Amino acid sequence: MGVVLGLYCSGTLLLAAIAAVPLGRARLGSIAVYAACLAVSLVALINALAALLGLAPASDAVLPIGLPWLGAHFRLDPLAAFFLIVVDLGGAAASLFALGYGRHEPAPRRVLPFYAAFLAGMNLTVLADDAFSFLLSWEFMSLTSWALVMAHHRERDNARAGYVYLVMASFGTLALLLAFGLLAGPAGAYGFDAIRAAHPGETAVALVLILALLGAGSKAGLVPLHVWLPLAHPAAPSHVSALMSGVMTKVAIYGFVRIAFDLLGAPGWWAGMTVLVLGGITAVMGVLYALMEHDLKRLLAYHTVENIGIIFIGLGLSLAFRADGMILAAALALTAALFHVLNHSLFKSLLFLGSGAVLAATGERNMDRLGGLIRRMPRTAFAFLIGCVAISALPPLNGFVSEWLTFQAILLSPDLAQWGLRIASVSVGALLALSAALAAACFVKAYGISFLGRPRSESAARAREVDAWSTGTMILLAALCLLAGILPGFVIDALAPLARPLVGANLPAQSAMSWLTIVPIAASRSSYNGLLVFLFIASSGGLAAFAIHRLASRTLRRAPPWDCGFPEPSPFAQYSSVSFAQPIRRVFGSVVFRAREAVTMPAPGDARPALLAVTLRDPAWDAIVAPVARAVGFAAERMNYLQFLTIRRYLSLVFAALVAILLILAIWQ
Amino acid sequence: MDNLVFDTAHLLAGGLVLMSFVLLYQDRLYALLNIFALHAAILTLAVAWQAWFQHEPHLFVTAAIALGFKAIAIPLALRRIVARLGIHREVETVIGIGSTMLAGMALVALSMVVMLRVTAGAAPIAREDLAFALAVVLLGLLMMVTRRNAVSQIVGFMSMENGLVLAATGAKGMPLVVEISVAFSILIAFIVIGVFLFRIRERFDTVDIRALDRFRGERR
Numbered sequence: 107m108g109v110v111l112g113l114y115c116s117g118t119l120l121l122a123a124i125a126a127v128p129l130g131r132a133r134l135g136s137i138a139v140y141a142a143c144l145a146v147s148l149v150a151l152i153n154a155l156a157a158l159l160g161l162a163p164a165s166d167a168v169l170p171i172g173l174p175w176l177g178a179h180f181r182l183d184p185l186a187a188f189f190l191i192v193v194d195l196g197g198a199a200a201s202l203f204a205l206g207y208g209r210h211e212p213a214p215r216r217v218l219p220f221y222a223a224f225l226a227g228m229n230l231t232v233l234a235d236d237a238f239s240f241l242l243s244w245e246f247m248s249l250t251s252w253a254l255v256m257a258h259h260r261e262r263d264n265a266r267a268g269y270v271y272l273v274m275a276s277f278g279t280l281a282l283l284l285a286f287g288l289l290a291g292p293a294g295a296y297g298f299d300a301i302r303a304a305h306p307g308e309t310a311v312a313l314v315l316i317l318a319l320l321g322a323g324s325k326a327g328l329v330p331l332h333v334w335l336p337l338a339h340p341a342a343p344s345h346v347s348a349l350m351s352g353v354m355t356k357v358a359i360y361g362f363v364r365i366a367f368d369l370l371g372a373p374g375w376w377a378g379m380t381v382l383v384l385g386g387i388t389a390v391m392g393v394l395y396a397l398m399e400h401d402l403k404r405l406l407a408y409h410t411v412e413n414i415g416i417i418f419i420g421l422g423l424s425l426a427f428r429a430d431g432m433i434l435a436a437a438l439a440l441t442a443a444l445f446h447v448l449n450h451s452l453f454k455s456l457l458f459l460g461s462g463a464v465l466a467a468t469g470e471r472n473m474d475r476l477g478g479l480i481r482r483m484p485r486t487a488f489a490f491l492i493g494c495v496a497i498s499a500l501p502p503l504n505g506f507v508s509e510w511l512t513f514q515a516i517l518l519s520p521d522l523a524q525w526g527l528r529i530a531s532v533s534v535g536a537l538l539a540l541s542a543a544l545a546a547a548c549f550v551k552a553y554g555i556s557f558l559g560r561p562r563s564e565s566a567a568r569a570r571e572v573d574a575w576s577t578g579t580m581i582l583l584a585a586l587c588l589l590a591g592i593l594p595g596f597v598i599d600a601l602a603p604l605a606r607p608l609v610g611a612n613l614p615a616q617s618a619m620s621w622l623t624i625v626p627i628a629a630s631r632s633s634y635n636g637l638l639v640f641l642f643i644a645s646s647g648g649l650a651a652f653a654i655h656r657l658a659s660r661t662l663r664r665a666p667p668w669d670c671g672f673p674e675p676s677p678f679a680q681y682s683s684v685s686f687a688q689p690i691r692r693v694f695g696s697v698v699f700r701a702r703e704a705v706t707m708p709a710p711g712d713a714r715p716a717l718l719a720v721t722l723r724d725p726a727w728d729a730i731v732a733p734v735a736r737a738v739g740f741a742a743e744r745m746n747y748l749q750f751l752t753i754r755r756y757l758s759l760v761f762a763a764l765v766a767i768l769l770i771l772a773i774w775q
Numbered sequence: 776m777d778n779l780v781f782d783t784a785h786l787l788a789g790g791l792v793l794m795s796f797v798l799l800y801q802d803r804l805y806a807l808l809n810i811f812a813l814h815a816a817i818l819t820l821a822v823a824w825q826a827w828f829q830h831e832p833h834l835f836v837t838a839a840i841a842l843g844f845k846a847i848a849i850p851l852a853l854r855r856i857v858a859r860l861g862i863h864r865e866v867e868t869v870i871g872i873g874s875t876m877l878a879g880m881a882l883v884a885l886s887m888v889v890m891l892r893v894t895a896g897a898a899p900i901a902r903e904d905l906a907f908a909l910a911v912v913l914l915g916l917l918m919m920v921t922r923r924n925a926v927s928q929i930v931g932f933m934s935m936e937n938g939l940v941l942a943a944t945g946a947k948g949m950p951l952v953v954e955i956s957v958a959f960s961i962l963i964a965f966i967v968i969g970v971f972l973f974r975i976r977e978r979f980d981t982v983d984i985r986a987l988d989r990f991r992g993e994r995r
Contacts, residue, residue, distance in 0.1 A: 752985075754869070754919075754920060754923070757916070757919050757920050758920045760916075761916045761917065761919075761920050764913070764916070765882070765885065765913070768885055768886070768889050769885065771889050771893070772885060772888045772889045772892070
């Protein structure tokens with residue numbers, strides 16, 4: 107049991123990846139590979155659950171590979187176990203979905219080997235217990251996911267998505283490499299236990315924290331390092347999108363938590379402030395981006411950015427509380443963030459799988475060509491609706507619980523010592539509330555445009571419900587979302603062994619409370635009972651539906667002849683995703699995205715249609731990525747000169763470099 | 776006795792640096808090769824002296840390799856190459872001899888400053904040896920950089936390697952196998968470069984590497 111079993115699972119996945127190379131040609135090859143991935147993920151999931159619930163003690167293992175004097179250390183402690191649950195739950199769901207969805211894959215040989223290897227990479231990253239194996243697995247995970255992004259490399263924009271992703275992933279790994287280099291110190295102690303024992307100076311702590319924020323943040327999608335995410339996540343096959351968005355971003359969060367909470371000792375309050383503010387900006391920006399989007403998968407990818415922001419708000423609060431010695435509040439914020447990690451992995455996997463089902467049924471990702479799918483694909487529509495409600499943080503689903511816990515932590519922030527932190531956390535609370543409201547608007551749009559109304563295209567009108575594997579997976583994930591929402595106390599209790607070593611305290615045991623209520627701080631302050639809310643909503647909703655059907659539907663009604671444009675036979679008279687977002691685009695977009703609308707009205711008598719063109723600029727791309735790219739291009743252009751020197755010139759350069767280093771040595775000492 | 780040991784080692788290492796300087800201002804290839812043979816011979820003496828007072832008999836093997844290969848075989852072979860190519864007059868320097876010498880003096884000063892400080896804890900003989908060895912390496916590199924003729928670049932390369940051997944013997948405990956493999960790799964490098972010389976000559980009728988650069992269409 108424990109880490110050894112986890113390593114066996116990763117090894118089996120790697121073997122499956124190798125076996126998938128020849129199997130990709132076989133007719134049932136993809137089913138075999140996905141079934142193997144499913145089985146291994148389930149075993150790893152049970153193993154991690156046992157470790158988290160304390161059935162198996164924390165265990166470690168050393169493999170004689172990697173650096174000769176170090177070996178490869180692996181360890182399964184509660185933090186790793188929790189993230190392993192997230193990884194393997196997502197992996198199992200995606201594999202189960204792919205049992206049916208994989209049939210639509212045009213080039214399985216480009217997907218299968220990398221899919222299994224990607225799962226193995228994520229497992230190994232979480233299990234790693236020294237900097238070398240961590241970075242190696244991290245980079246392996248990045249590269250395999252890059253290969254999956256490039257699976258459909260002939261489609262428009264996918265090559266660019268892969269390129270941007272590769273650049274950002276390399277940048278992130280570089281930042282993490284430097285962070286671990288600083289952590290290891292001059293002695294090169296790369297084992298995590300040696301790093302934990304060392305106490306770096308204040309400058310080193312600050313640098314490591316910023317580098318970890320850059321490295322993990324670029325992988326997770328922290329604004330402004332998120333630019334690759336909405337390009338790359340939708341480009342992959344949908345079950346891989348679900349993995350990348352729902353799970354891989356969580357591995358990045360794991361990296362940040364591991365460094366900032368576990369390895370780094372205690373950074374000052376400014377660390378919490380930085381993370382908090384970045385999280386708040388990320389949350390609002392992510393949801394605003396998502397609202398402007400009309401491609402279903404890109405919308406979901408932008409929403410991942412928003413949820414990463416919410417998670418980072420929780421982490422930042424926890425860092426701030428910990429620096430001020432309020433360990434119970436720190437435990438609350440950390441629990442909220444980690445709970446949201448689990449929740450987001452559940453509903454984002456569900457939504458991406460749902461978008462994959464829509465893509466398989468209609469061949470469309472553009473919401474303005476969908477519509478009316480609730481009648482054609484009722485099971486997918488139901489599961490997608492649950493996911494939408496969950497991600498919009500509406501009770502009684504799981505998204506509400508974790509955001510509510512985050513708000514509880516924000517409400518404790520007036521007790522903080524620093525004025526800056528108090529003001530920052532209250533403003534971030536306002537940002538969080540704004541992003542929650544905008545997220546709800548965004549998913550009303552996503553669901554309403556895609557599933558309600560009338561079909562906007564021929565392919566949407568002819569959509570057929572997807573296979574039983576796919577719908578089964580989605581309904582399973584929806585059930586898990588509901589379960590985590592109405593029984594949050596068990597999740598919070600399971601997170602207790604994580605919080606204690608990281609912040610020094612954990613929340614009081616929730617399962618001891620009566621009626622499954624959760625009381626994070628004190629009953630006089632706040633409490634929430636998901637089960638009661640669920641029962642109330644279910645009963646009142648059922649009663650209302652019954653009453654309407656019994657009393658209203660059967661009675662004779664007089665309706666107005668001109669009913670909100672609905673009698674108009676053309677489906678284009680309906681709301682479109684662009685028109686739905688117009689109010690919000692006018693309020694926020696004109697400032698943030700410099701949104702401009704240009705109306706081209708043909709002259710009377712002209713038969714051309716009138717056009718409304720909306721242009722948006724991406725501030726993160728314009729302000730940060732594009733200048734950096736230009737600077738790199740400029741430098742590369744200048745350095746190009748070096749490629750065409752004579753041999754003697756090259757020797758002179760070597761010579762000059764040597765002399766310069768010696769001179770520095772002579773002056774320095 | 777200790778003073779004599781130290782002074783002799785110092786003298787021989789200093790002689791190696793001096794020969795490197797002499798290499799720098801040669802403008803005939805035969806003379807260059809002769810000085811290079813002398814360079815290797817002094818290296819042989821220096822290594823043999825180290826072997827004697829360190830009581831390390833295997834260093835005598837190193838000295839023998841230096842004498843056999845570098846002082847006799849390679850200069851002779853290079854002489855034959857030069858004779859067959861008929862290029863004994865061609866030593867073209869990039870910058871003037873005077874400024875090269877000045878740069879060389881600055882390099883020696885630099886290596887003294889660096890090495891004597893860095894090795895503050897080491898034995899005095901090793902310190903001096905390392906400082907002189909670094910000077911020889913830098914001078915060899917300087918020679919490679921400031922010459923256009925391929926043969927004098929080889930000589931610069933070989934003299935640089937002599938500096939490395941001096942450093943290696945000064946530092947106690949360098950295994951014999953490393954010495955032999957270094958000597959062997961130098962021989963291989965020499966053979967490869969020699970073959971290339973003839974190929975270059977065949978193709979371009981000169982061993983001036985500017986011809987190569989022109990052929991590759993490069994800037995200078």
